[in-house]
Amino acid sequence: MNTPPFHLESASTDVLVVGAGGAGLRAAIEIAEQGVGVLVVSKERLGAAHTCMAEGGYNVALTEVNPLDNPDIHLKDTLEGGAYLNRGSLAYALTHEAPARLYDLERFGAIFDRDEHGKIAQRFSGKQTQPHTVFVADYTGQAIMSALVDRARMLGVQVWDEHFVTALFAATKSGQRQACGALALDQHSGLLTAIQARAVILCTGGGGRMYSVTTNAASNTADGFALALRLGVELVDMEMIQFHPTGMVVPNAMRGKLVTESVRGEGGRLFNRDGERFMERYNPQRLELAGRDEVARAIYSEVQAGRGTDVGGVYLSVAHLPAATIEERLPSMLEQFLAVGVDIRKESMQIHPSMHHIMGGVRIDDQGRSTLSGLFAAGEVTGGEHGGNRLGGNALAGCQVMGKRAAASAAHFAAEQRDTLDIPVADLDRELKRIGRYLETSQRKQSVYVAHKQLQHIMWENVGIMRHADALTQASSEVQALAATVNQGVRAIQGDPDYNREWLECLELENMLITARAVIYAATLRTESRGAHYRRDYPEPSPEWERRNFVLNLDGEKLSHTVVNQSEM
Amino acid sequence: MSITLLIQRASGAYDRYEVSYQEGMSVLDAVKSIGQRVPDLAYRWECGQGICGVCTIRINGAPALSCTTLARPDTSYTLEPIPGFPVEKDLLVDYTPRLEKLLDVKPYLIEGGQPIATKAEADASKLLRSCIECMACVAVCPVSLKTANADALAMVKLARFALDPRDGEDRREMAEEAGLDVYTKTCPSCRACATICPRQIDVYEHAVKVLAETQTSEQAL
Numbered sequence: 001m002n003t004p005p006f007h008l009e010s011a012s013t014d015v016l017v018v019g020a021g022g023a024g025l026r027a028a029i030e031i032a033e034q035g036v037g038v039l040v041v042s043k044e045r046l047g048a049a050h051t052c053m054a055e056g057g058y059n060v061a062l063t064e065v066n067p068l069d070n071p072d073i074h075l076k077d078t079l080e081g082g083a084y085l086n087r088g089s090l091a092y093a094l095t096h097e098a099p100a101r102l103y104d105l106e107r108f109g110a111i112f113d114r115d116e117h118g119k120i121a122q123r124f125s126g127k128q129t130q131p132h133t134v135f136v137a138d139y140t141g142q143a144i145m146s147a148l149v150d151r152a153r154m155l156g157v158q159v160w161d162e163h164f165v166t167a168l169f170a171a172t173k174s175g176q177r178q179a180c181g182a183l184a185l186d187q188h189s190g191l192l193t194a195i196q197a198r199a200v201i202l203c204t205g206g207g208g209r210m211y212s213v214t215t216n217a218a219s220n221t222a223d224g225f226a227l228a229l230r231l232g233v234e235l236v237d238m239e240m241i242q243f244h245p246t247g248m249v250v251p252n253a254m255r256g257k258l259v260t261e262s263v264r265g266e267g268g269r270l271f272n273r274d275g276e277r278f279m280e281r282y283n284p285q286r287l288e289l290a291g292r293d294e295v296a297r298a299i300y301s302e303v304q305a306g307r308g309t310d311v312g313g314v315y316l317s318v319a320h321l322p323a324a325t326i327e328e329r330l331p332s333m334l335e336q337f338l339a340v341g342v343d344i345r346k347e348s349m350q351i352h353p354s355m356h357h358i359m360g361g362v363r364i365d366d367q368g369r370s371t372l373s374g375l376f377a378a379g380e381v382t383g384g385e386h387g388g389n390r391l392g393g394n395a396l397a398g399c400q401v402m403g404k405r406a407a408a409s410a411a412h413f414a415a416e417q418r419d420t421l422d423i424p425v426a427d428l429d430r431e432l433k434r435i436g437r438y439l440e441t442s443q444r445k446q447s448v449y450v451a452h453k454q455l456q457h458i459m460w461e462n463v464g465i466m467r468h469a470d471a472l473t474q475a476s477s478e479v480q481a482l483a484a485t486v487n488q489g490v491r492a493i494q495g496d497p498d499y500n501r502e503w504l505e506c507l508e509l510e511n512m513l514i515t516a517r518a519v520i521y522a523a524t525l526r527t528e529s530r531g532a533h534y535r536r537d538y539p540e541p542s543p544e545w546e547r548r549n550f551v552l553n554l555d556g557e558k559l560s561h562t563v564v565n566q567s568e569m
Numbered sequence: 570m571s572i573t574l575l576i577q578r579a580s581g582a583y584d585r586y587e588v589s590y591q592e593g594m595s596v597l598d599a600v601k602s603i604g605q606r607v608p609d610l611a612y613r614w615e616c617g618q619g620i621c622g623v624c625t626i627r628i629n630g631a632p633a634l635s636c637t638t639l640a641r642p643d644t645s646y647t648l649e650p651i652p653g654f655p656v657e658k659d660l661l662v663d664y665t666p667r668l669e670k671l672l673d674v675k676p677y678l679i680e681g682g683q684p685i686a687t688k689a690e691a692d693a694s695k696l697l698r699s700c701i702e703c704m705a706c707v708a709v710c711p712v713s714l715k716t717a718n719a720d721a722l723a724m725v726k727l728a729r730f731a732l733d734p735r736d737g738e739d740r741r742e743m744a745e746e747a748g749l750d751v752y753t754k755t756c757p758s759c760r761a762c763a764t765i766c767p768r769q770i771d772v773y774e775h776a777v778k779v780l781a782e783t784q785t786s787e788q789a790l
Contacts, residue, residue, distance in 0.1 A: 045613065045664070047702060048621035109678035111698065111733070114691040136698075142620055143698065150677035188611075188657060217616045251593020257618055336618070339639060340593060449605050494608045499658055502608040 006432055006497070009193040013039035013158075014414040015407075016182055016197035018165045019224070021049035022141070022396060023379025024203030025148040025157075026101075026403030027410070029108070032155040036411040039195065040152075040159045041184050043219045047149045050205050050217040051399065054141025055260035055332065056125055057133035058105075058112075058400075059393035060098040065119045069130040071096040078394060079567075081127045081291055082359075082387020083531035084547055085237065087566040089366035090385040093405065094398045101400035102134065110147035112136055123265045125392040127291040133393040138260050138332045144396060162187045166507055167431045168200060168227045170372060171421040179231070179374035180421035183431055187504060190497025192432075194423055198414035201406050202228065202362060202370070202377040203399075210512045210519075211355035211464075212456035215244055215258035224381035225518065226511035228362045229554040234371040236383040236551050236566065237360030238515075239522035239533045242390055243465050245295035247354025249313035251340055256354040259333060261392040263318055263349075264288040266329050270299065271315040271348070272307040278314070293389045293532040296353040300465045303352065315348040353465055357395065359386045359532065360522065363551060365569070368406025374417075376410045378402035384549075384566055388531015438491055438506035445489030448505045454482055455512060463520055468536045472524045479520060483513045514554070521559045522550045570642035572599055576610070577649040579658045590642040597624050597635035600648065600660070611658040619767055622703035626660045627651050632708040634767050651708035653720075667707065667720060674719055674747050676726040681737015690734050696775060697729035699768045706762040706772050712755055718748025721762060721772045728776035731783045741783040752777045 017028045020042030031038040042049060061074040074095040079086055102120075106112065112134045115121040122131040136143035152159065164185045171180040181196040204224030208216025225235060246259040264270075270288050272278045282298040283290040290298075299314050308314055318326055323345045326334055330344075337344045361383040368376045379399040386394060437443075462475035486509060492502040528542035529535050549566045552559055570590040575583045586607075588599045597614050604610050612635075615621040619637040626635050627649040640646070654662035685691050706721040707713045713720040719727075727747070731740035741749075756773050763771035770776070 044615050044621070045623045048615045048623045050616070052620050052701075053616050053618060107678075107680075109733075111685060111691050111694065114685065114688040116688055118685070118687040118691075136695075139620065139699065142701065146698065146700075153672065154675075154677040188661070217621070218614060251591075253591050253593035253595065253598055332620075339637065447605070492608065496609075499609050499611045501604060501610075 006192055006436065009191060010196070011039070011193050012196040012420055013037050014198050015410045016041065016195055016200045017203060018182060018200065019049070019203035019205060019379070020044070020046060020159060020161065021203060021205050021379060022051035022144060022148065022399035023403040024049070024201070025152055026400050027201050027203060027378060027407035028157045029148065029151050029155060030404045030407035031411045032157050034411045036414060038157060040157060041163045041165055041182070041195070042159065042161050043164050043187070044161065046159050046161045047145055049145065050220055051396070052142040052145040053215070053217055053258065054396055055138045055258060056262045056265065057123070057135035057140045057393045058098070058102060058144070058396040059125070059132040059391060060102050060134055060397055061095065061130065061132055062099055062120060062122070066122060066130060069132065071099070073130055074098070074132050077128050077132070078391055079387065081389055081391040083389060084387065084567055085240070085531060085549060086387030087384030087569050089569055090364070090402070091387070093366050094385050094394065094401050097401045098397040101397065101404060105144055105147050105400065108147040108151035110136070110143050123262065124289055125261050125265050126289045126295065127286065127391055133265065135262065137328070138262050138330050141396060160184065164504060164507065165223070165227065166435050168202070168231050168375070169423045169427050170231055171424055173421055176373055178421060179372055181423045183428065185435070188499060190500060194428060196420045196423060198417040198420055199374050199376065199410040201368070201410050202375065202381055203379045203403065204381045206358045206380040207512060207515050208355050209508070210455060210459050210516050212453070212460040213247060213256040214355040215247055215256060216355070221508035221512050222515035223508065223511045224377070225361060225515040228370065229514055229518065231372060231375070232554065233375060234363040234551050234553055235361060235518060236363040236549050237388070237522070238383070238518045238552055239526050239550065240359035240388050240531055241355065241519065242292055242357040242359060242532050243296040243353040244356035245292055245299055245353050246316055246351040249350045249352045250311050254340065257336070258354065258356070259316065259349060259351050260330070263316060263330060263333060266318065266325065267321055268316050268318045269320070271317065272302045273309055274307060278302055278307070291389055292392060296465055297534060299351070299353055309350050311350060313350040313352040316351045317348040318344055319346055319348065355460070357390055359383060359388065359390055366405065367409040368402055369409055374413060376406040378406040388533065435507060438503055439495050439497065440491055441493060441495045443489060444491035444493065446485060448490050448492070448502055448509055451482060451486050451490050452505065452509050455479065455509070455516060458482070459516055463523060466534050466536050467523055469524070472520055476520045476524070479513060479516050486510065486513065518552050518559060521561070522552060525550050525561060572640050572642065573645040574599055574603065575645065575647045576603070576659065583647070590640065594640050595636050596628055596638045596640050596646060596648070599640050600635060611661040613661060620701065622701035625651055625703045625705050625708070627708070632705040632765055634703055634705070637767065651704060653708045653714050654704070664704065667722070670720070671723055671726065674723045674727050674743055675738060676723070678730065678733065678736055679738045680735065682733070682735045685734060694729050694732040696768070696770060697725055697732065700725050700729070700770060701768065703767060705765045705767070706770070709761040709765045710772065711757060711759065712752055716748055716751050718751055723747055724752060724772055724776040724780065725770060728779045731780055739786040741780060741785045744780040749777065749780055753781050
């Protein structure tokens with residue numbers, strides 16, 4: 001390497017877990033408990049992954065708590081919620097193993113809230129026919145992360161936190177390509193380490209930062225989708241983006257921040273500027289607890305029709321509930337709004353949909369296997385569990401179920417390998433060149449922050465809640481042009497690799513750009529409205545695309561696709 | 570309207586920055602906007618919503634989550650790394666030594682107790698379980714900053730498991746070994762921990778006192 005002179009360390013492990021959120025830590029715990037070597041590499045400080053921001057809860061049918069509920073009902077709700085695009089075997093695993101994984105979490109230290117009889121309490125979230133959601137007030141994700149961190153500490157799981165995995169590698173063994181490692185960048189020192197692994201589990205979460213209005217944390221920059229695509233791994237359902245119905249609107253600095261579904265689960269009501277409870281028009285049966293896709297579109301439509309508030313939102317109110325209920329069940333929301341001068345015990349919140357979750361992702365089977373041998377995946381980076389629309393509460397359950405399943409497969413796979421494969425030198429060199437280019441400060445023509453904002457604007461305006469062929473075509477050409485600009489002139493100001501936040505942002509932006517292309521590509525293919533994907537030019541579901549999924553592949557620079565029927569799997 | 574930030578940099582010197590004020594902006598938002606101009610300014614942030622606990626810095630002398638501290642227009646803020654931790658660079662501190670030391674008190678559930686039977690048993694540890702390890706208590710507690718024994722976070726963890734009926738470990742004895750008496754004897758009752766904690770945990774009231782009142786397994790027999 002010429003510029004800059006990278007110093008490359010090396011390391012090796014049996015199983016490399018990329019990401020330390022709910023899925024990654026659950027996977028690491030499983031592998032450590034099996035006595036197999038594991039190394040976790042994550043961008044955030046341990047415990048701070050985006051899972052901790054999940055507020056509402058964990059969906060699970062606990063027949064021992066509610067005799068009217070069982071996993072088949074949870075499965076039915078999940079499939080209906082997912083517009084029957086879910087991969088059947090994944091939805092089955094999620095709903096039928098959610099109870100066992102919930103009790104694992106309690107074994108690791110979590111205590112889900114109890115009812116007055118001492119049993120685990122449950123509440124409704126959107127589109128549930130039984131109240132499947134268990135919770136710890138309105139900070140369930142944080143409670144789950146704490147338990148996972150506790151257990152990982154107990155087991156002495158090796159974690160490299162605040163490290164960024166820039167690429168995954170594959171080598172050829174007996175004529176077959178197989179995952180063999182990754183390149184990790186220490187976000188502080190800038191040191192690079194090539195990590196060889198017998199198996200790799202991708203648990204990098206989502207990519208909300210592609211959008212200007214999002215509930216997602218800083219690290220959600222679509223890294224996993226990009227890592228997979230560049231390695232030739234298939235993605236599925238990438239057009240399926242969930243917009244959470246209720247994000248904050250004001251003050252502007254807080255735009256997009258999550259207002260948990262539990263607000264509606266506890267009885268919160270939506271009103272337009274005329275004081276009309278408008279969900280009565282859109283879904284008179286389920287009202288505010290219709291599917292997230294439906295409620296988000298209803299709010300969006302009200303605002304578009306001029307029935308929104310002055311700042312472009314609608315009202316969400318729990319003021320009719322007893323103050324004590326709000327204080328006990330929704331303490332974070334109470335605090336979040338009090339901080340900006342709104343007392344939700346007496347006043348309405350103003351909300352608008354905010355980009356929340358990517359249903360699509362790495363195509364996996366029910367053992368967590370991707371289409372590349374030796375590469376496994378779990379959590380939001382995968383596609384298929386949630387189909388066209390995820391039920392609130394199914395992500396926390398899904399990451400626990402598939403985190404454990406992917407780990408069991410990966411541990412088994414790693415144990416079967418006689419040796420660790422070498423990372424191909426040419427691939428490693430190419431990767432060092434790719435990331436090193438952003439440190440060529442003399443080539444700098446534009447700030448990464450400006451380019452990132454442009455991407456967010458393109459995605460929010462054209463690939464949002466309601467889509468149209470014209471907007472998608474425009475988004476496609478704008479993203480391609482932006483990618484060319486980034487390629488030619490977005491560079492860090494500072495050429496040293498240590499404490500170089502801008503360099504990291506360049507690498508993240510490249511990941512978001514390639515993922516955005518995949519989202520736009522898939523959204524263009526689906527010429528109908530189904531699940532979270534709504535096309536103004538095709539407002540109805542089309543029989544042609546019923547139970548059909550788009551599988552994407554990147555070959556060089558070109559995306560291609562095939563059509564499959566996942567629900568049969 | 571603008572706000573002024575005086576940020577202590579790695580050299581020890583304070584650099585002065587002006588940021589234009591936006592309604593609802595947090596101190597973190599101000600730091601981030603400076604970060605776009607000063608690419609080597611080192612600081613942490615993640616959730617921006619008071620949940621992940623990584624953005625704790627000293628704001629006008631007091632440790633706080635910078636993401637939930639709203640900035641006021643035409644105000645000056647002095648920002649420093651939190652005390653009690655080795656400074657890596659600028660506002661970034663190294664948590665490793667204290668997190669390694671935390672392992673001495675086995676900060677995880679050790680089986681051997683009884684299952685949870687009532688709501689009251691579940692709720693007993695709820696406040697302490699809401700700890701996000703933001704380290705603000707450690708950085709403000711005069712006892713934690715002085716003692717080589719367990720810090721405030723370790724006391725919170727010990728009490729959290731002492732209040733969990735499922736835990737089988739003698740947390741009182743463990744607390745004594747970790748230096749509980751330093752807290753019972755020398756806590757100046759400044760209550761800085763209680764004011765600073767984003768989850769309203771009063772380390773003395775909710776942890777130290779609870780541990781001091783917990784029976785050891787010998788006493789329980």
